[in-house]
Structure formats: C-alpha cells, structure tokens
Amino acid sequence: MTSTDAAMGEHKAAALLERTRDAVDPHLRAAVETLPGAIRRVAKYHFGWQNADGTPASGQAGKAIRPALVLAAARALGGDPDAAVRAAVAVELAHNFTLLHDDVIDEDTTRRHRPTAWAVFGVPDAVITGDAMLALALRLLADDPHPVSAHASVRLTTCVIELCAGQQADCALEDRGPDDVTLDECLAMATAKTGALLGCACALGALYAGAGESAVVAMDGFGREAGLAFQLIDDLIGIWGDTERTGKPVGADLTAHKKSLPVVAALTSGTPAAVELTALYRGAMNTPEEVRAAADAVDRAGGRDWAQITAGDRMARAVHHLSRAVPGAADGGDLLALAEFVTRRTH
Amino acid sequence: MTSTDAAMGEHKAAALLERTRDAVDPHLRAAVETLPGAIRRVAKYHFGWQNADGTPASGQAGKAIRPALVLAAARALGGDPDAAVRAAVAVELAHNFTLLHDDVIDEDTTRRHRPTAWAVFGVPDAVITGDAMLALALRLLADDPHPVSAHASVRLTTCVIELCAGQQADCALEDRGPDDVTLDECLAMATAKTGALLGCACALGALYAGAGESAVVAMDGFGREAGLAFQLIDDLIGIWGDTERTGKPVGADLTAHKKSLPVVAALTSGTPAAVELTALYRGAMNTPEEVRAAADAVDRAGGRDWAQITAGDRMARAVHHLSRAVPGAADGGDLLALAEFVTRRTH
Numbered sequence: 001m002t003s004t005d006a007a008m009g010e011h012k013a014a015a016l017l018e019r020t021r022d023a024v025d026p027h028l029r030a031a032v033e034t035l036p037g038a039i040r041r042v043a044k045y046h047f048g049w050q051n052a053d054g055t056p057a058s059g060q061a062g063k064a065i066r067p068a069l070v071l072a073a074a075r076a077l078g079g080d081p082d083a084a085v086r087a088a089v090a091v092e093l094a095h096n097f098t099l100l101h102d103d104v105i106d107e108d109t110t111r112r113h114r115p116t117a118w119a120v121f122g123v124p125d126a127v128i129t130g131d132a133m134l135a136l137a138l139r140l141l142a143d144d145p146h147p148v149s150a151h152a153s154v155r156l157t158t159c160v161i162e163l164c165a166g167q168q169a170d171c172a173l174e175d176r177g178p179d180d181v182t183l184d185e186c187l188a189m190a191t192a193k194t195g196a197l198l199g200c201a202c203a204l205g206a207l208y209a210g211a212g213e214s215a216v217v218a219m220d221g222f223g224r225e226a227g228l229a230f231q232l233i234d235d236l237i238g239i240w241g242d243t244e245r246t247g248k249p250v251g252a253d254l255t256a257h258k259k260s261l262p263v264v265a266a267l268t269s270g271t272p273a274a275v276e277l278t279a280l281y282r283g284a285m286n287t288p289e290e291v292r293a294a295a296d297a298v299d300r301a302g303g304r305d306w307a308q309i310t311a312g313d314r315m316a317r318a319v320h321h322l323s324r325a326v327p328g329a330a331d332g333g334d335l336l337a338l339a340e341f342v343t344r345r346t347h
Numbered sequence: 348m349t350s351t352d353a354a355m356g357e358h359k360a361a362a363l364l365e366r367t368r369d370a371v372d373p374h375l376r377a378a379v380e381t382l383p384g385a386i387r388r389v390a391k392y393h394f395g396w397q398n399a400d401g402t403p404a405s406g407q408a409g410k411a412i413r414p415a416l417v418l419a420a421a422r423a424l425g426g427d428p429d430a431a432v433r434a435a436v437a438v439e440l441a442h443n444f445t446l447l448h449d450d451v452i453d454e455d456t457t458r459r460h461r462p463t464a465w466a467v468f469g470v471p472d473a474v475i476t477g478d479a480m481l482a483l484a485l486r487l488l489a490d491d492p493h494p495v496s497a498h499a500s501v502r503l504t505t506c507v508i509e510l511c512a513g514q515q516a517d518c519a520l521e522d523r524g525p526d527d528v529t530l531d532e533c534l535a536m537a538t539a540k541t542g543a544l545l546g547c548a549c550a551l552g553a554l555y556a557g558a559g560e561s562a563v564v565a566m567d568g569f570g571r572e573a574g575l576a577f578q579l580i581d582d583l584i585g586i587w588g589d590t591e592r593t594g595k596p597v598g599a600d601l602t603a604h605k606k607s608l609p610v611v612a613a614l615t616s617g618t619p620a621a622v623e624l625t626a627l628y629r630g631a632m633n634t635p636e637e638v639r640a641a642a643d644a645v646d647r648a649g650g651r652d653w654a655q656i657t658a659g660d661r662m663a664r665a666v667h668h669l670s671r672a673v674p675g676a677a678d679g680g681d682l683l684a685l686a687e688f689v690t691r692r693t694h
Binding site for chain 1: 382444451471472475482483485488500504505507508509512514515
C-alpha cells in the first residue's frame with residue numbers, strides 16, 4: 001500500500017466513523033435515557049456525556065468502531081443501514097457493558113483519560129449499571145420488529161457468553177506463572193475477548209441486510225480475524241508504546257506483568273531470551289532498565305516479529321473472509337477501511 | 348383459613364414445586380452445560396450441583412418458586428405448561444444471575460448454607476458467571492420458536508433493568524442514615540427488587556398460554572403483590588427469627604443494621620420508640636440486649652403490626668389481580684397455593 005492509499009483509507013475510515021456516530025448517537029442516548037435514574041447517571045458518566053456531578057461533559061463515547069462495522073456490513077451486503085441502527089446501538093451497549101465490568105474485575109482506574117465508573121461511583125453501581133446495559137441491549141433487539149431480530153439476539157447473547165469466557169480466561173492466565181501459559185491459550189483468549197464482538201457486529205450487519213447464513217458466517221470470520229490483528233498490534237503498542245496516538249507509554253504492559261501475545265510468544269519460544277524474560281516476569285520489573293531489558297528480550301526471543309507477522313496473516317485471513325461474504329471488491333471497501341483503521345495500519 | 352385448609356395448601360404447593368423441579372431441572376442443567384468450562388464450574392457450584400473442587404454435590408438449587416409460577420400461570424390460563432418450560436428456565440437463570448451479583452455487591456458470604464460463589468472463586472469469576480447466566484437466559488428465549496418469545500424477552504429484559512434499579516436503591520438506602528429514608532422509597536425498592544421477577548414469572552406464563560395483554564398485566568400484578576407480601580414476611584422473620592424453618596437467627600437483620608420494611612415503618616412512625624430505634628441504629632448494636640431493645644422498639648413503634656397488616660393487604664391485592672386474570676377460581680388454585688407458600692402463611 002502506498003502512503004497515498006493509506007492516507008485515503010484513513011480519511012475514509014474517519015469519515016465513516018463520524019457518519020456512524022451521527023446516525024447512532026441519538027438512538028444510543030435515547031436508549032440510555034430509558035434507564036432508571038441512578039443507573040442512568042452512571043451510564044452517562046461512563047459514556048463521557050456527563051461529569052461525576054451530573055453536569056454535561058463534552059467527552060466522546062469512544063470511536064464507535066463496532067456500530068460502524070454493523071452499518072458497513074449491512075451496506076456491503078446491499079441492506080439499508082438505517083434498518084440496522086438498532087442492532088448497532090445494541091452492539092455498542094453490549095461493548096460498554098463489558099468495559100464497565102472488565103474495569104471492576106481488572107481494577108483499572110482510568111478509561112478514556114477519566115477515572116473509571118467504579119472508581120467514581122463504587123463497585124456496586126458499576127456492576128449494576130453494566131448489568132442494566134446488557135439487559136437494555138437485548139431489550140432493543142427483542143423489541144425490534146425486524147424479522148431477523150431474534151436471530152440477532154441469539155448471535156449477540158452467544159457472543160456475550162464468549163466475551164465472558166475470554167475475560168475469565170484472561171484473569172486465569174494473569175494468575176499463572178510466566179512458564180505456565182501456552183500461545184494457543186492466549187490466542188483463544190484474545191479471539192474470545194476481542195475478536196468475538198467485532199465478528200458479531202459484522203454478522204449482525206449481514207443479518208439485517210437479509211444475507212444468507214454463509215455470508216453471515218463469513219462476515220463473522222472477517223470481524224474476528226480483524227479483531228485478532230487489532231489485538232496483536234495493540235499488544236505491540238503496549239510494549240513499544242505510541243504515546244502520541246494512544247497515550248500508552250512505552251513498557252506499560254510490561255510493568256503490569258501482562259501476558260500479552262508477543263510476550264507469551266517470546267516466553268514460549270525456547271530461546272535463551274525466553275529464560276531471561278521469564279526471570280524478569282518473576283521479579284518486580286519496576287525500573288526503567290528492567291522494562292527495557294524485558295522489551296529487548298521479547299524482541300530477541302522473536303515475540304515482536306511473530307506478532308507483526310501474525311497480525312498481517314490475520315488481516316489476510318480477514319480479507320479472505322470478506323471476499324467470500326461480499327463478491328464485489330468495491331462493496332467491501334468500507335469494511336476494509338475500518339479494519340485497517342482499527343489495526344492502525346493506516347495511521 | 349382453617350388449619351386443614353392451610354395444611355392442604357402447603358401440601359399442594361410442595362407437590363407443585365416438586366413437579367416443577369422434575370420438569371425444569373433437566374432443561375436448566377442442559378442449558379448450564381452449554382456454558383464454557385470455567386464459567387460452568389462456578390455456575391454448577393452456585394446451583395449446588397457441584398462442590399468447589401468439581402465433585403458432585405447433592406444440594407438443591409433452591410425451591411424453584413419462579414419456574415413454578417411460570418408453569419402454574421400458563422396452566423391457569425389454559426396453556427400447555429410444557430411449552431413454557433424454556434421460559435421457566437430463563438426466569439430461574441435470571442434469578443440466579445441476580446443472586447450471584449447481589450452476593451458480590453452485598454459482600455454476603457453464605458447462601459443456602461454454603462459459602463457464596465465469590466467467597467469460593469473470587470469476585471471476578473462470580474461477576475462473570477452472573478453475566479453469562481443472564482446472557483444464557485436471554486439466549487434461551489431468543490432461540491425459542493414460540494410466537495411470544497420476543498414479547499417474553501422484552502418483559503424479562505425490562506424486569507432485569509427493574510431488578511438492577513431495586514438493587515441499586517437497596518445499596519443507596521443502606522448507605523443513608525436511619526432518619527433519612529422514607530417508607531415509600533423502601534416499598535418501591537422492595538417492589539423492584541423482589542416483586543418484579545415474581546410478576547414477570549407469572550406474566551411469562553400467561554404469555555406462553557396465549558393470554559391477551561390485560562390478563563398478562565393482571566398476572567404481573569398478582570406476582571408483584573405476592574412478592575411484596577413475601578418480602579414483608581421475610582423482613583419480620585429477619586427481626587423475630589425463624590431458625591427452625593429458614594435458618595435465620597433472631598435479630599439477624601438488626602445486627603446488620605438493615606433498613607428492612609418494618610424497621611423503616613418504625614423509624615418513620617413519629618413515635619417515641621422511633622427516636623430510640625434511630626439512636627440504636629446509629630450505634631454498633633452488637634450486644635443481645637441492644638438487638639432485643641431494637642426489636643422491641645420496632646414493635647412499640649408499630650412496625651411489626653404495620654408489616655403484618657400490609658402483608659395481608661398485599662396478598663388481598665394479589666388475589667384481586669388473580670381473579671381478573673383467571674375467571675374461574677379453581678384455575679387459579681395452584682398460583683394461590685404458591686403465593687401462600689412463599690409468604691409462609693401456610694407453613
């Protein structure tokens with residue numbers, strides 16, 4: 001890809017995301033308005049629409065990648081994206097349900113440059129608001145007269161159970177020693193935790209376009225593989241940083257002893273650098289020298305190259321799935337631009 | 348009601364609950380079996396089917412009141428209870444989702460005479476298993492070819508949001524001072540937290556019997572009012588105890604400073620005993636003398652009488668709703684026996 005292509009792709013994705021937010025936000029806000037008072041307040045804070053004291057905030061509710069995938073998939077398969085807006089809102093609510101609960105479970109105190117909901121309102125309110133958000137997502141689909149809405153509910157609930165399994169596996173992996181994890185487990189965890197919902201978003205778009213089961217399954221595969229590519233790139237940024245674009249400092253995941261994909265690829269490489277890395281992961285790893293040594297060990301053990309190559313491979317698989325779902329290459333252009341955007345290959 | 352009537356009613360309810368468990372348990376177990384491994388393990392522990400180490404346990408998953416209400420409501424309205432089994436399983440899963448999360452939120456360490464799931468597996472696994480159980484409940488309905496299943500999903504998701512609001516209000520009330528709560532707030536909280544799901548269970552049974560909207564709404568009202576009567580009686584037991592039948596020791600709710608309905612009725616009574624009770628609630632209340640004094644103050648302030656009278660009034664309202672939903676008195680007999688059973692008026 002030339003840099004002109006890349007710039008055009010990025011422009012296209014940014015425009016798509018903006019258009020999605022314009023189309024979806026009013027419905028998302030209207031849905032959140034139906035929540036009971038105290039829960040609504042936590043939800044509005046989480047989405048960045050309100051400050052903790054209830055005053056309006058100008059923050060943005062995230063990039064709306066998942067709703068954009070729903071609408072783009074519907075459009076790619078000849079459907080009316082307007083008919084799929086409710087599904088796009090449901091997917092975004094389900095995504096934010098996982099963020100609320102994951103922040104509690106992982107004890108993360110910052111999200112989108114603000115204190116997390118549990119850090120502001122306490123664990124009970126954050127758990128309860130996540131629960132209500134999941135129920136709201138599924139009420140929107142159940143209440144949708146569109147003929148595929150029940151099928152969409154089955155896909156979304158199945159996806160939520162997979163997200164739960166992914167989060168559970170993530171916690172279990174973090175509790176285990178650095179020499180007690182396999183790459184297959186970590187790939188399965190990342191697929192469940194990150195790939196599943198991107199796949200579900202694309203599948204729901206296809207469903208709402210009236211696509212047949214094989215196109216729906218191929219769309220799910222496209223989103224899943226793009227999601228895994230995204231996770232791999234995100235994990236690389238978690239080690240080598242990208243403070244300018246993502247705000248993640250160099251070595252953030254290493255200091256946190258995170259068993260991210262490049263780290264586990266390195267730990268399980270059978271190289272001398274793997275032994276060094278294992279020893280570092282057993283220690284405190286809180287000095288800049290140790291973090292640098294760990295990043296260097298991941299690199300020498302082949303974890304960095306592996307993650308880059310695997311991300312490319314997963315994107316190739318995503319493109320293959322897309323070509324099966326959408327016969328005309330031009331029709332899949334928006335989806336491809338979004339996938340390139342999330343994997344940060346074009347920006 | 349004579350003691351013979353009461354004994355017959357109790358026998359009827361016990362037989363109904365046993366029949367319900369026989370009909371519902373295999374489907375409930377089959378649904379739980381579809382959960383991913385680590386989550387399934389927590390779920391099976393929670394239901395009392397397995398010990399913490401994964402060995403089989405003979406414990407019972409609870410009395411199955413809510414599934415029994417679903418099936419009895421379907422039968423009362425001339426429906427085939429077999430067609431409503433899936434809805435009964437969904438309601439039971441939704442109920443157990445709330446138990447898993449409420450135990451985390453309330454930091455309760457014991458349920459059904461065993462350590463709670465979070466106490467055994469940790470907060471993350473308990474939260475995640477609750478999430479998956481809610482998604483599973485709604486997947487069962489979404490996947491149900493019965494023509495009312497989407498309508499049932501709307502009712503169940505709406506109910507879950509109300510349960511969330513009830514749990515949130517409960518937490519908020521517990522955080523407030525003893526002179527800063529009103530009886531109306533507490534009644535609204537109890538209706539949302541306890542009445543809503545009993546009402547939903549009855550409404551789903553009516554839906555699956557093909558009943559019209561007015562009968563469905565009346566059935567919801569029946570379950571709600573019976574649920575509130577149940578809560579009032581349960582609150583009385585939380586003060587004056589019923590160690591033989593429920594395992595609750597005398598004064599349990601008082602030691603925990605719980606703002607239960609009779610307590611709030613007493614606190615807001617404007618009597619001299621209310622002043623005494625407020626002072627006791629401000630203190631540690633950890634000696635048997637203090638707990639006895641608090642129970643006595645609730646009684647003298649009229650909280651005990653109020654709760655007993657209000658429970659009776661709510662049961663009368665429940666019966667009125669039932670008569671509107673089910674024209675033939677005999678057809679509502681099973682529902683009435685179940686309502687009497689949960690409010691412990693017959694045992």
